[in-house]
Amino acid sequence: MNAGLNGQGTKARYRGLQKVSRQRYIFLFVALAPSLLGYLLFTLYPNVLSIYYSLLDWDGLTDAKFVGIDNFVHMFQDKFVWRALYHNLLLIVVVPVLIVLISLVLAYLLNNKTYRENSLYKVVYFFTNVLSTVVIALLWAFIYDGSFGLLNGILGIFGLDMNSFYWLGSSSTALWALVVPMVWGGVGLYVVIFINAISAIPKSLYEAAELEGARPMTMLFRITIPLLRSVIRVCVVFIVLGTIKGFELMLVMTNGGPEGSTDVIGLYMYNLAFGKDYHNYGYASAIGMLLFVILVAAKYIIDKYYPEEKVEF
Amino acid sequence: MRVKKKINLVLMSCIATAVLLAGCVGNSTNKPQNTSPPSPSQGEGQKEEIKLYENGLPQDEKVVLKMGLWESGSGREWVDTAVKAFSEKYPNVTFDITASPTLSTILETKISAGDDKDMFDLFTPSFSSGDQYVRLANAGKFEPQDDLWDRDVPEEAGKKLRSVISDDAYEATLAFGYTTRMPLGMYTAGFFFNQNLFDKYGWNKSPGTWDEFVQLLEQIKGDGIIPITFPGVYAGYLTDYTFNMVQFDLAKANGNFDQYMDNFRNFSGAQYTTAELKEAWNRIYELGKKGYFPEGVAALNHTQSQMQVLQGKAALVSTGDWVGNEMKEHTPADFKWGFMAIPAMNDAQQTIFVNSGVADVGFSIWKEKPELTKKWAKEFLVSLYAFDIQEKLASESGTYPIRLDFGQDAARIAKLQPVQTAVMEYAERHNVQYISTRRNFYPTSPEAGQAGKLVSEMITAVATGKKDPLPVLEEAEALLQKALEKEDKQQ
Numbered sequence: 001m002n003a004g005l006n007g008q009g010t011k012a013r014y015r016g017l018q019k020v021s022r023q024r025y026i027f028l029f030v031a032l033a034p035s036l037l038g039y040l041l042f043t044l045y046p047n048v049l050s051i052y053y054s055l056l057d058w059d060g061l062t063d064a065k066f067v068g069i070d071n072f073v074h075m076f077q078d079k080f081v082w083r084a085l086y087h088n089l090l091l092i093v094v095v096p097v098l099i100v101l102i103s104l105v106l107a108y109l110l111n112n113k114t115y116r117e118n119s120l121y122k123v124v125y126f127f128t129n130v131l132s133t134v135v136i137a138l139l140w141a142f143i144y145d146g147s148f149g150l151l152n153g154i155l156g157i158f159g160l161d162m163n164s165f166y167w168l169g170s171s172s173t174a175l176w177a178l179v180v181p182m183v184w185g186g187v188g189l190y191v192v193i194f195i196n197a198i199s200a201i202p203k204s205l206y207e208a209a210e211l212e213g214a215r216p217m218t219m220l221f222r223i224t225i226p227l228l229r230s231v232i233r234v235c236v237v238f239i240v241l242g243t244i245k246g247f248e249l250m251l252v253m254t255n256g257g258p259e260g261s262t263d264v265i266g267l268y269m270y271n272l273a274f275g276k277d278y279h280n281y282g283y284a285s286a287i288g289m290l291l292f293v294i295l296v297a298a299k300y301i302i303d304k305y306y307p308e309e310k311v312e313f
Numbered sequence: 314m315r316v317k318k319k320i321n322l323v324l325m326s327c328i329a330t331a332v333l334l335a336g337c338v339g340n341s342t343n344k345p346q347n348t349s350p351p352s353p354s355q356g357e358g359q360k361e362e363i364k365l366y367e368n369g370l371p372q373d374e375k376v377v378l379k380m381g382l383w384e385s386g387s388g389r390e391w392v393d394t395a396v397k398a399f400s401e402k403y404p405n406v407t408f409d410i411t412a413s414p415t416l417s418t419i420l421e422t423k424i425s426a427g428d429d430k431d432m433f434d435l436f437t438p439s440f441s442s443g444d445q446y447v448r449l450a451n452a453g454k455f456e457p458q459d460d461l462w463d464r465d466v467p468e469e470a471g472k473k474l475r476s477v478i479s480d481d482a483y484e485a486t487l488a489f490g491y492t493t494r495m496p497l498g499m500y501t502a503g504f505f506f507n508q509n510l511f512d513k514y515g516w517n518k519s520p521g522t523w524d525e526f527v528q529l530l531e532q533i534k535g536d537g538i539i540p541i542t543f544p545g546v547y548a549g550y551l552t553d554y555t556f557n558m559v560q561f562d563l564a565k566a567n568g569n570f571d572q573y574m575d576n577f578r579n580f581s582g583a584q585y586t587t588a589e590l591k592e593a594w595n596r597i598y599e600l601g602k603k604g605y606f607p608e609g610v611a612a613l614n615h616t617q618s619q620m621q622v623l624q625g626k627a628a629l630v631s632t633g634d635w636v637g638n639e640m641k642e643h644t645p646a647d648f649k650w651g652f653m654a655i656p657a658m659n660d661a662q663q664t665i666f667v668n669s670g671v672a673d674v675g676f677s678i679w680k681e682k683p684e685l686t687k688k689w690a691k692e693f694l695v696s697l698y699a700f701d702i703q704e705k706l707a708s709e710s711g712t713y714p715i716r717l718d719f720g721q722d723a724a725r726i727a728k729l730q731p732v733q734t735a736v737m738e739y740a741e742r743h744n745v746q747y748i749s750t751r752r753n754f755y756p757t758s759p760e761a762g763q764a765g766k767l768v769s770e771m772i773t774a775v776a777t778g779k780k781d782p783l784p785v786l787e788e789a790e791a792l793l794q795k796a797l798e799k800e801d802k803q804q
Contacts, residue, residue: 057757060447060450061424074759080766146609147618147626165611169545169773174612255546258769259780274418276442276547277769278762306539 043276047292053285054072060273060281071286081287084265085294088244091182091264096239098183099190100232106187107194108220122195126292129188138251140181144168171261178249178262185249186242190235197231198224226311233306240298245291265291357463368692372405376689379409381436383416384673387710399693406689417441424449429681435690438494438677444755450489451754456678456687457491458694467699474698477716483673485749495694497703498674498712500668501652501736501747502554504541504629505636506622508651508735514538515626518651519742521661530605533628541600542627544618545611548772551597553653553750554668555631559593561666561748562657578753580797585768585790593657594775594782602778611773623648637732638711652735654745662744667736669747674712704728711735761796764789773792 015050054071057066075081107126128136144149148313155162167177201224209219225232247266249258256263256271269291271277273284364372382392389412396408413419423432438455440446449455462475462483474495475483482496511518511524514536520526530540543551564573573589576582584590600606607613607627619640621627630636637650654667656683696702703714704725711730719725729737739745755761767789774780 059445059448059757061421062448062454076760078763094567141612141614144612146612164609166612169609169612171611171774220363254612255547257546257770257773259774260766272762274421274441277549277765279445280444280759280762283759301561306394 021182038053050285050288053282053290056282056285058281058282059279064282065141067282069259071283072289074283075286075290080268081265081290083260084268087262087264090175091243092180093241094179095186095243096236099180099186099239100235102183103190103194103234104225105186105229105237106191108224110191110195111198112216122192125191126188128185129192131185133185133253135250136181136185137249140177140184140249141168141253144177162243168259170259174254174258174262178253181249181253182243182246186239190239193231193235194228197228201227229309230311233308236306237299238304240302241295244295244298255261265294320802330718366403370403370688370692372687374685376404376406376686377409378406378686378690378693379432379434381416381420381433382410382412383436383437383439384412384414385439387712388638390522391702391705392417392710395693395697396707398699398702400697402696403689405694406693421445424454425541429679432679432681434682434686435676435678435693437673438531443446443751445639446493447489447752447755450493455491455681456649456680456682457492457493458495458678458691459492461495461691461695463494464695465697474695477698477718478673478735479715479717481747482671482715485751487754488751494675494677495697496671496673496675497694497697498706498710498715499711500634500670500673502631502633502669503558503652503654503667504555504631504734505634505732505735506629506651506653507625508649509647510625510628517627519653519739520656521743522656522659522663524659525641526656530600530603534603538625539607539621539627541629541631542613542618542621542632543776544613545609545612546614547778548611548776549769550615550618551631551776552769552772554633556593556597557590557750558666558668559596559655559657560587560589561572562655562663563589563592565664566658566660567745573734577615578751580752580754580756580793583790584785585764591783591786594786597760597772598775598778598782601776604778606776609775610776629653634713634732634736635711637730645753650735651738652729652732654739654743656743659741663744664744666742666748667745669749671747673716673749674706675681700725707733756793756796758796758799760792760799764792764796769790 007183040166050064054068057067057070094109106121109276110121110125115121131139142148144167146162146164146169149167151167152162152165168174204221205223205227209223214222245266247270250262250264250267251270254262256267265287269284269287273281275277346521366372380392380396382389392410392412393648396410400407411419411433416437418441420433420436420439421441438446438449440449462473464474466472466474466477478496482499486492486494486496506518508518510516514532516532517525517529520529540549543629561570561573564570567589576587577584580798607621610618613621615632618627619630619636620643622630623640623643623645634652637644654665656663656665676690676694678687678694682690700716700719703716703719706712707714707719707725708728708730711732713729713733713736726734767785771780771782771785775782
């Protein structure tokens with residue numbers, strides 16, 4: 001009798017568990033389906049389609065011609081591709097380092113110095129992140145203007161007559177001139193991320209260090225930065241990948257000029273697909289594939305040489 | 314209760330997902346059609362009941378014409394006037410206008426999507442590059458408008474549309490074997506300047522020979538002003554609008570213009586290394602070495618370069634005649650527009666070629682549209698030839714109207730904007746020939762793009778005297794010929 005009751009109870013519990021499990025799956029499906037579908041439709045599908053496009057000679061409007069791997073063969077012989085990648089490489093070396101360093105310093109200062117205007121500074125630093133890239137580009141284009149630009153005006157105050165030098169008009173200065181707005185526009189977000197990460201570090205660690213006579217710089221390099229490693233790592237990944245594929249500033253400020261000195265791989269690809277002179281979606285897609293491989297490789301390299309370290313405190 | 318709640322929750326989530334999916338799938342199936350195509354299967358008895366306009370189109374069938382309008386420096390006022398007049402005359406026809414300065418992005422996306430229903434019925438064929446238009450025209454994507462040539466000009470019975478269009482414009486519209494757009498106006502490009510500034514310094518406003526032109530630049534530089542500016546960010550403004558014309562001037566002077574033009578239009582033979590084009594580039598280089606272009610020109614955008622002329626920092630800007638309308642808010646009161654082109658030879662009687670979109674202002678009609686929609690779209694195009702609309706085109710949009718008889722009335726001429734008047738005055742003083750630099754096809758292989766990029770990238774360097782153009786032209790030629798070879802093989 002008891003065994004029968006127990007058996008029924010077990011079955012009921014089993015059915016109940018099954019029901020809960022089914023409900024959980026339904027909930028998970030309902031919760032995930034819209035975003036998964038959106039991802040499949042608007043991200044994965046176009047990307048997979050790009051692989052097919054990269055095998056075509058196609059202007060985007062009229063009938064396409066299948067050309068096999070011709071676009072890829074041409075791509076590796078295209079000096080503009082290599083030049084653009086070289087510019088990307090220069091930017092990858094400089095931009096992430098500057099953004100991370102400046103963001104860290106600002107975040108550290110805002111966390112450890114009790115300025116009265118601290119909250120105002122946070123807003124000010126984050127403000128650049130709210131501005132659209134086009135606004136940043138136009139703002140800096142005016143700053144760099146040879147005739148009326150702020151930069152030449154400020155240099156003039158210090159006795160440096162730039163003789164109406166156009167910073168974006170010379171192939172030797174244009175790329176480096178673009179680094180400044182890239183860093184300026186990028187710092188705000190990372191300052192906020194680092195401020196929050198720093199404030200999550202227990203105060204007791206600093207108090208203990210202080211009792212043992214540690215100086216602020218020692219605390220910065222021995223406590224703060226090591227404990228921020230994983231956050232910095234994520235930020236570096238974001239900045240490096242963003243620097244490789246970003247081209248909006250170049251598009252608005254120089255369109256890759258002068259003489260191609262600010263052409264980057266994303267801009268070259270964009271102009272091939274949507275530019276004013278020449279259209280070939282197929283070739284642009286092939287370059288898109290190359291860009292995809294480079295992005296994956298960059299992520300792999302960062303993972304390999306900057307492994308994730310889990311820190312508990 | 315709890316079970317019910319859960320069921321409701323799941324159901325609601327499913328409905329939300331379904332709604333989202335429905336939104337993603339597209340709206341074309343549920344959307345009511347914007348037009349009612351004529352039904353050929355309508356009974357004979359019904360035909361008698363249909364009220365028709367004088368143009369033979371039904372009065373009772375409501376039609377919405379979806380129009381894509383490129384809202385450029387020319388504005389949209391003239392179109393609004395035309396639309397209002399047309400809808401008053403034909404109340405069953407209304408317009409759904411999408412106007413944008415970046416119409417090309419909308420247009421190309423719609424065409425790429427391949428949904429004919431979603432496509433505009435009629436539109437300004439404004440594409441991100443001219444080759445897109447040529448490809449679509451060659452692919453027969455536009456409704457032929459040839460039947461309109463035999464139509465009467467509005468309110469002038471017996472006067473045919475063909476009779477009020479120049480032969481040049483007519484031939485240009487037939488470049489692809491059929492009329493892809495009825496021309497409504499034309500633009501010109503060249504050097505624009507402030508006549509008052511020229512008067513102030515006593516500069517020659519209308520040099521008739523190459524030596525006079527160079528002498529003018531020398532004088533301007535001597536007076537501490539930049540002789541020629543252009544937007545270096547889009548450096549083609551210098552070559553496409555002015556210096557590329559030199560090759561045609563030279564070909565004309567050499568007596569081989571027709572052959573040269575045919576080669577140009579069809580990519581026959583050398584393109585970048587013809588003696589004429591090399592000479593044109595060499596002249597930019599020589600002028601560049603003398604410092605006649607601004608040092609930081611590569612950083613100048615379209616507006617900045619035009620502002621240099623408005624502010625008197627530069628004397629001449631290489632651009633199109635839309636500059637007047639585009640910059641009218643910023644044009645000082647004491648500014649008077651002037652125009653000149655490059656006289657390539659030292660013969661005062663020479664033919665001076667001026668870049669012109671002889672038939673570039675107009676509307677195309679998408680071919681895969683219901684017949685009734687296309688008929689009404691054509692009726693609208695005919696209505697744009699009325700003098701009051703052509704006057705509006707002249708006075709509000711700063712476009713030179715296409716009708717030949719527009720100039721027969723001094724009152725109408727007075728409605729032209731100052732820039733167009735300046736071009737007209739220049740043409741009266743010189744032996745001007747307007748020319749469109751369209752090609753009959755464009756090669757698509759990557760080598761062609763690379764060749765174009767090589768050439769366009771060197772413009773600012775050549776114009777500042779830093780780069781000899783000839784080796785680059787040779788390299789570009791080799792790439793282009795390779796592209797053309799590929800094109801031949803594929804065909």
